[in-house]
Amino acid sequence: MHLEFTEDPSAFLAATRDHLAAEPVLTTVIATVTARFAAGGGSEAPYRWWVIARDDAGEVTGVGMRTAPFAPYPVYLLPMPDEAAVGLARRLHERGEVVGGVNGALPAAQLFAGETARLAGGAARVDEHLRLFELGELVLPPAPPGRLRPAVRDDADLCLTWFRAFGADAAEQAGREGEHAMEEFSLDMMLTRIDDGLIWLWEDEAGTPVHLTGANLPANGVTRVGPVYTPKAQRGRGVAGRAVAEVSRGYVEQGVRCCLFTDQANPTSNKIYEAIGYRRVADMMSLLVE
Numbered sequence: 485m486h487l488e489f490t491e492d493p494s495a496f497l498a499a500t501r502d503h504l505a506a507e508p509v510l511t512t513v514i515a516t517v518t519a520r521f522a523a524g525g526g527s528e529a530p531y532r533w534w535v536i537a538r539d540d541a542g543e544v545t546g547v548g549m550r551t552a553p554f555a556p557y558p559v560y561l562l563p564m565p566d567e568a569a570v571g572l573a574r575r576l577h578e579r580g581e582v583v584g585g586v587n588g589a590l591p592a593a594q595l596f597a598g599e600t601a602r603l604a605g606g607a608a609r610v611d612e613h614l615r616l617f618e619l620g621e622l623v624l625p626p627a628p629p630g631r632l633r634p635a636v637r638d639d640a641d642l643c644l645t646w647f648r649a650f651g652a653d654a655a656e657q658a659g660r661e662g663e664h665a666m667e668e669f670s671l672d673m674m675l676t677r678i679d680d681g682l683i684w685l686w687e688d689e690a691g692t693p694v695h696l697t698g699a700n701l702p703a704n705g706v707t708r709v710g711p712v713y714t715p716k717a718q719r720g721r722g723v724a725g726r727a728v729a730e731v732s733r734g735y736v737e738q739g740v741r742c743c744l745f746t747d748q749a750n751p752t753s754n755k756i757y758e759a760i761g762y763r764r765v766a767d768m769m770s771l772l773v774e
Contacts, residue, residue, distance in 0.1 A: 485545075485567050487575055488536040493521035496534040496549075503544040508704035509618045509743045509765055510589070511562055514549055515703035525676070527553035527668075531581075537568035546592065548572065554668060556584025556772065561592045568592075573599035585611070587770045597771040604773065612770040613748040617762035622736060624729050625760060628686075628722045630694070632730045635683040637675060639693065643683055644674045646696045650711045686727045694718040697727045702740045709744040712753070724753075729760045 490496050497504075497518055504511040518534065520526050529551055537546035546564020550557065559576075561569065569592040576583055583600050586593045597608035635643055647669050677683050677698065686695035695718060700708045709731060714724050732742045744762065746753045 485540070485565060485571060486538045487568065487572055488538060489533055490536075491533050493518045493526070493534065496536070496547075497522060499536055500544055500547055503547065505704045508706040509616065509741065511547075512616075512700075512703065512706050512708045512743055513560060514547060514562060515706075516700045516708060517551060517560075518549065519701070519703050521551065526551060527673075529553040529557065531557055535572060537564045537572075539565075548588070548592075552587075558585035558587045558770070559583060559596065561586060561588035561596055563589045564592050566591065566595055569595040570599045572596060573603065576600070577603040583773055585770065585772045587614075587768070589766065589768055593769050593771060597773055601773045606774050608771050608773050610769060611772045614768040614770060615746050615748050615754065616765045616768060617744050617746065617757055618765050619732050619736070619742040620761050620763045622729060622733055622761045623759065624733065625722060625725045627726050630686055630688040630723075632684050632686050632697075632727050634681060635678045635685050635696075637678055639683075639685060640671060640674045640678060642693060643678065643685075643696060644669060644671055646713045646715070647674065647698075647711060649715075650713045653713070653716070684727065684731055686723050695723040695727055697724075697731050699731060699735070702735070705739070706741045706743060707735050709742055712744075725756045725760055728757065732760070 504515045508515065517526070531550040534549045535547065536544055539545050546562060546568050548559055548561040548564070550559045552558050552560070573596045577600065586597050601608040680701060682699050682701065684697045685693040688694050695714045697709065698711050709728060712724055712728055735742050743765065744757060746757060748754070748767070
């Protein structure tokens with residue numbers, strides 16, 4: 485087993501292209517985030533590296549990265565051999581890199597967190613149980629009053645407000661204290677997403693926006709839908725389900741597969757997505773090392 489580090493996102497994509505494309509739904513986060521960095525659009529973060537696990541024949545057996553711009557700047561891991569996950573924790577400890585958390589696939593994330601905590605004399609605990617879904621056969625639910633439309637530049641301030649509100653509301657819906665850790669978006673970043681056609685708003689009959697659905701640029705033929713946000717006063721009307729279904733339908737018609745993540749502790753979102761045809765692919769985990 486060998487671990488190969490790089491700080492060059494383009495080099496990482498070139499070295500792992502076949503590995504990422506083999507399971508494009510499972511690898512969606514690393515593929516889209518790395519592509520954004522390679523295009524010069526990644527967020528500023530205190531850590532910026534990618535790692536490739538290879539077997540003795542040089543074949544890629546797993547990948548990970550550390551690019552998160554939010555505390556505790558977690559490592560993100562995809563499936564890899566157990567020895568690679570443990571070995572990565574040891575390599576980071578040897579070079580004095582403090583790791584406060586890890587997100588990603590099981591059991592790699594748990595093994596990495598456990599070894600990191602052992603070496604640091606701390607403890608690892610689960611912060612969030614995540615579930616990755618892929619759209620199967622789309623079921624379009626009844627449309628509530630209003631319509632879905634692409635966001636425009638004049639919507640940027642509202643979209644930014646709702647992106648920021650999403651973290652706190654997602655944690656509240658799941659019954660957790662604190663916020664859902666996520667990237668801090670700027671107005672310029674929001675304008676870029678709007679220009680790229682990645683944000684949609686649902687308007688009520690009066691033309692007032694009451695919901696936001698976002699997505700990410702497709703990578704390896706897969707787009708990741710989210711965030712999905714409805715202000716509290718507008719919930720329970722079927723807007724989220726219909727909006728996500730319409731956005732998903734648009735991608736399907738372009739030949740793009742759709743996936744999304746949910747918090748397993750949020751029964752509302754899980755029920756909504758399953759009702760429109762999303763099916764579970766894998767369970768993942770967010771762990772903190774303290």
